[in-house]
Amino acid sequence: MSRSLKLYIAGLVILSAGALGVTSFAFLQDPEYPLGLRPDIAPLLFPLDPELDVLAGLAFWTLVTLLASSMPVRMPRGTLVSVSTAPIIAALALGGPVAAGWVAALGSTEVREVRGRVPWYGTLFNHAGIALPAILGGLAAEFVRGDTEDLAATLVSTSIGATIFFLTNVLATAIVVSLRTGQQFRVVAVGDLKGFGVNLLALAPLAWLMAQIYQMEGGWWATLLFALPLYTTRVAHHRFVEMREMFTQTIGALAEAVDKRDPFTSKHSQRVKQIAVDIGKEMSVNEAELEALEWGGLLHDVGKIGVPDNVLLKQERLTREERMIMNAHPVLGAQIIAPVTKLAPELPIIRHHHEWYNGSGYPDRLIGDEIPKLARILHVADAFEAMTAARPYRMTPLTAEQALAELRKFAGIQFDPAVVDAFVKTTWAEGVHDPARMPEPRPIPLIAQAASRMPQASAPRE
Numbered sequence: 001m002s003r004s005l006k007l008y009i010a011g012l013v014i015l016s017a018g019a020l021g022v023t024s025f026a027f028l029q030d031p032e033y034p035l036g037l038r039p040d041i042a043p044l045l046f047p048l049d050p051e052l053d054v055l056a057g058l059a060f061w062t063l064v065t066l067l068a069s070s071m072p073v074r075m076p077r078g079t080l081v082s083v084s085t086a087p088i089i090a091a092l093a094l095g096g097p098v099a100a101g102w103v104a105a106l107g108s109t110e111v112r113e114v115r116g117r118v119p120w121y122g123t124l125f126n127h128a129g130i131a132l133p134a135i136l137g138g139l140a141a142e143f144v145r146g147d148t149e150d151l152a153a154t155l156v157s158t159s160i161g162a163t164i165f166f167l168t169n170v171l172a173t174a175i176v177v178s179l180r181t182g183q184q185f186r187v188v189a190v191g192d193l194k195g196f197g198v199n200l201l202a203l204a205p206l207a208w209l210m211a212q213i214y215q216m217e218g219g220w221w222a223t224l225l226f227a228l229p230l231y232t233t234r235v236a237h238h239r240f241v242e243m244r245e246m247f248t249q250t251i252g253a254l255a256e257a258v259d260k261r262d263p264f265t266s267k268h269s270q271r272v273k274q275i276a277v278d279i280g281k282e283m284s285v286n287e288a289e290l291e292a293l294e295w296g297g298l299l300h301d302v303g304k305i306g307v308p309d310n311v312l313l314k315q316e317r318l319t320r321e322e323r324m325i326m327n328a329h330p331v332l333g334a335q336i337i338a339p340v341t342k343l344a345p346e347l348p349i350i351r352h353h354h355e356w357y358n359g360s361g362y363p364d365r366l367i368g369d370e371i372p373k374l375a376r377i378l379h380v381a382d383a384f385e386a387m388t389a390a391r392p393y394r395m396t397p398l399t400a401e402q403a404l405a406e407l408r409k410f411a412g413i414q415f416d417p418a419v420v421d422a423f424v425k426t427t428w429a430e431g432v433h434d435p436a437r438m439p440e441p442r443p444i445p446l447i448a449q450a451a452s453r454m455p456q457a458s459a460p461r462e
Contacts, residue, residue, distance in 0.1 A: 041095030065107025097138025137165030273297030296349030303333025
């Protein structure tokens with residue numbers, strides 16, 4: 001565990017414990033809050049003992065939260081999501097910030113923590129990362145609500161508290177995932193947020209309704225009927241992850257089928273995808289672009305399914321006619337993928353990943369920034385992987401240092417210099433000697449004009 005991650009977890013735990021202690025002490029001073037809890041949380045099982053009654057309510061919502069926390073769903077970028085948000089928000093609406101803090105801290109215990117599958121520091125973070133947002137959300141809801149019991153006012157205050165709770169929880173979780181995995185914070189936060197954000201925010205009115213039912217006479221048992229919509233929400237999260245994973249696996253299987261036509265290119269698309277994604281992260285592309293790089297990287301060579309074996313596997317230099325057949329694979333790949341509307345963002349990557357920065361590439365001879373950014377990223381990833389792997393026409397692959405030297409040599413000609421600069425910062429170039437950069441970028445328009453009048457320049461074959 002990195003030093004920054006240790007400091008972050010330690011700071012969050014201290015801040016969470018301090019917030020819970022200070023808030024509890026402050027509300028204990030108010031005689032209208034038995035044990036520091038708003039009396040609405042009491043289930044009226046012990047009408048003669050208000051303190052015992054609010055403790056019973058606290059225990060009830062902690063138990064419900066424990067059950068809701070038992071089946072978390074891991075989102076694509078690594079964050080864990082459970083429907084325990086709803087009972088925590090309900091406790092927030094009924095008992096105030098102190099109740100929300102204790103219910104979140106105790107109720108967020110998971111089975112895997114009890115079984116020792118989570119390291120101690122991970123357990124501390126899991127509880128602190130949800131308790132502190134719950135306290136902050138509770139304080140906000142308490143401030144907005146005031147002393148009113150109006151239904152509309154309680155709905156508004158609950159929604160505001162839920163929003164603050166939700167956003168601060170996402171912030172805390174995204175930071176720790178970013179520090180632990182090396183992913184950019186924005187990628188983690190935005191990536192998983194769009195997958196479950198709307199669903200979780202929709203739990204706020206459901207939690208408010210749970211709180212209203214709970215306050216009716218004998219309503220505590222009726223609140224348990226909300227287990228069905230909570231479970232349905234959990235299933236929706238799981239289906240989202242499952243469908244995305246199945247889609248990715250199907251694309252991967254298709255890419256692998258294409259790669260296996262040539263024994264030298266097995267796993268080529270998988271490696272190109274990973275290199276492209278790593279470059280994209282260095283260039284701070286957004287979440288949608290990162291996903292496009294992932295799927296576009298897997299599918300960039302799907303058009304080779306239409307290239308005959310005598311051309312694809314030829315060890316000698318290709319003839320002009322054979323080169324034309326080979327160079328048609330980006331267009332054919334885009335045509336194959338075009339009917340899949342979900343893959344529309346990947347079409348420019350597939351069609352243009354062999355365009356040259358100086359305009360002498362194919363199929364459309366685009367130049368410079370005319371080439372889609374993601375296609376420029378994939379071009380560098382594709383070229384590096386091809387140069388560092390054995391091919392029928394070159395049995396001895398280049399070393400990483402030799403391949404990087406080629407990328408630098410052709411930066412501004414074949415490759416976007418900014419993409420090459422980003423590639424050098426990835427782990428794929430870690431420890432590799434980086435040759436001196438060219439002092440002056442070559443004038444792209446002149447080269448493009450010259451290239452249009454001369455034969456196609458030689459590029460790394462795949």
